Amino acid sequence: MSGVRVLVGTKKGAFVLTSDGKRKQWEVSGPHFGGWEMYHLKGSPVDPARLYASQSTGWHGQLIQRSNDGGKTWEPVGNKFAYDGVPGTHQWYDGTPHPWEFKRVWHLEPSLTDPDTVYAGVEDAALFRSADGGQSWQELSGLRGHGSGPRWQPGAGGMCLHTIILDPSDPQRIFIAISAAGAFRTDDGGKTWKPINQGLHSLYIPDPTAEVGHCVHHIAMHPSRPGVLFMQKHWDVMRSDNAGDSWQEISGNLPTDFGFAIDIHAHEPETLYVVPIKSDSEHYPLDGKLRVYRSRTGGNEWEPLTKGLPQRDCYVNVLRDAMAVDSLDKCGVYFGTTGGQVYASADAGDNWSPIVRDLPAVFSVEVQTLS
Amino acid sequence: MKESMPRSVVRVILPPHLRTLAKVGSEVELEVETRATQRSVLDALEARYPMLRGTIRDQVTQERRPFLRFFACEEDLSHEPPDTPLPDAVTSGAEPLIILGAIAGG
Known part of the structure; x- marks a missing residue:
């Protein structure tokens, strides 16, 4: 019997939501670590019972x-x-030099092959790795040593390394993203890194096409096509077909291309999901309508998905790690809001319903598909 | 033969989140040297409850976390150097060393 387990990190604890393959009835467990900020939880792809959680x-x-x-x-x-x-x-923030100080772990990314190996993206931005199940952590310091580190600066939420993508076809290749430095790639297991921001255009930095300084909010990759990346930038939804060497804008007919979350259908690598947010100064949906936008064409052509989502007086945000998909058929899509709702669609986004409505502000949502 | 240092029992009151984390009640008792200091008490606390490492002092700098204070005998000891001996009433066990979280909303 197949099922799903949804791992939800919130401002005041973690919650585990479970259901069978129909995804209609849900059991809610939690709060785990009540009162603590749970930035992220994620399970090992090779051992679904092994979970890691960031608590602060x-x-x-x-x-x-x-x-x-x-x-x-x-x-x-x-x-x-x-x-x-x-x-x-x-x-x-004011452009003066500031010493690197560890603040918290934003994202945990378990290895694709070893349950005891896990990566941590932290604030102030750096990438750490543990090979002993999280007991000890070593920095992959080639990233900060790239040379551009003294020019990185924090976004409004802090200078966080929030996205870690492991390439299933090449264990030496890792993609990461930092607010507000941009995206980087290593092809040698983390020893050396290069910025992959060519094609990004950011009006809020002195040189809009600079090598670093872009506020990348999130990146998604479909495991069947590791060279194709989709990005939600501060403003602009972007696509790369060459592993980040260059990017093209695919915002197309989106009503606003500001946002945080982006994800990809489990079985259709050209089907994308974003949640447009009004602007960088108004972090809530346009016109009070919570709409997920789906593109079935790899970008540019987008359709609003609204069935089951509030279409008036809705002023929540959906944060960068708060959207995920399962790999059942049909593909399930999930997202959490700063208003404490976790919405699920068991039909690839056509229809939505809340699993829970009244959690603390949701920071992150991850999904495990269980066999 | 080397003489062992005299030892005493110090009482420490933990803030609620750390009681949950360490799976203890509000107060723990630690055996330390008679001339105990903030550092020796916290070292003993972390040795007994390793899950508390990093939650009171920064793991790298060993400095007190800014939103925590150390109180004892109705005095704020937070800014005392970590190797200053604690008050006799604490090292005798008559008074607890209180680790307190700052009041904050949100």
């Missing part, structure tokens, strides 16, 4: 939790994130 508060800093039973029980593992060598400086 302003009082007590960062913890990493690990589960070996699908989220029923958890144990704290290592939380020492020490930058490699002398951390150096990046730009502060």
Whole structure:
């Protein structure tokens, strides 16, 4: 019997939502780690019972939790994130140099092949790796050592490394994204990195086509086509067909191309989902209507998906890690809001219904398809 | 033969989130050297409850987290150097060392 497990990170704890393959009846477990900010939870693709979770508060800093039973029980593992060598400086909001300081883990990305290997994207931006199930962490410091680090600067939410994509066809290739430095790629397992921002155009930086400085919000890749990337930038939805070497805008007929989340249909690599947000100064849907937009053509042509979603007086946001898909047939699509709703569609976005309505603000949503 | 340092029991009151994390009640008792300091008490606390590492002091700098304070005997000891001996009333176990979270909303 197939089923799905939805891992939800919120401002005040984590929740685990489970259902069978029909995805109509849901069980809600939680809050786990009540009162803590849960930026992200994610399961191992090779051992679905192995989960990792990022737990933090302003009082007590960062913890990493690990589960070996699908989220029923958890144990704290290592939380020492020490930058490699002398951390150096990046730009502060006012352009002055500011020392690199660890604040929190935004994203955890388990290895595609080893349940004990997991990557962590942190604020201030850096990439860490653990090969012992999260007990100890080592920085892949070639990223900050790329040379452009002193020119990176924080976005409004902090200078966070929020996206980590592992290439299933090439274990040496990893994509990451940082707000507001941009996207980077390694082809040698993390030793050396190059910025992959050619084609991005950002009016909020002095040189709109600079090598670094772009506020990339999220990137998605379909595992069957690892050379094709889709990006939701601060403004603009973008596409690359050459592993990030260059990008083209695919915003097309979107009513606004500001947003945070972007994801891809599990079985149709040209079918994309975004949630347009009004603007960088008004982080809620246009006209109070919560609409997911779907493109079946790899971008440019978009259709609004509204059935089951509030179409008046809705002023929530959908954050960058708060959308995910399952791999059942039909593909399930899920997203969480800052108003505490987690919406699900069991038919690729045609119809939506809330799994839960009243959670704390949702930071992240990940889905595990269970066989 | 080397003489062992005299030891005493210090009481520490933890904030609620850390009680949950360490699976303890509001107060824990730690055996430390008689001339205990903030550092030696926190070292003993983290040795007994490794899951608390990094939650009171930064893992790398070992500095007190800015939203936490250390109180004892109705005094704020937060800005005392970490190797300053704690008050006798704390090292004798008469008074607890209180680790307190700042009041904050949100």
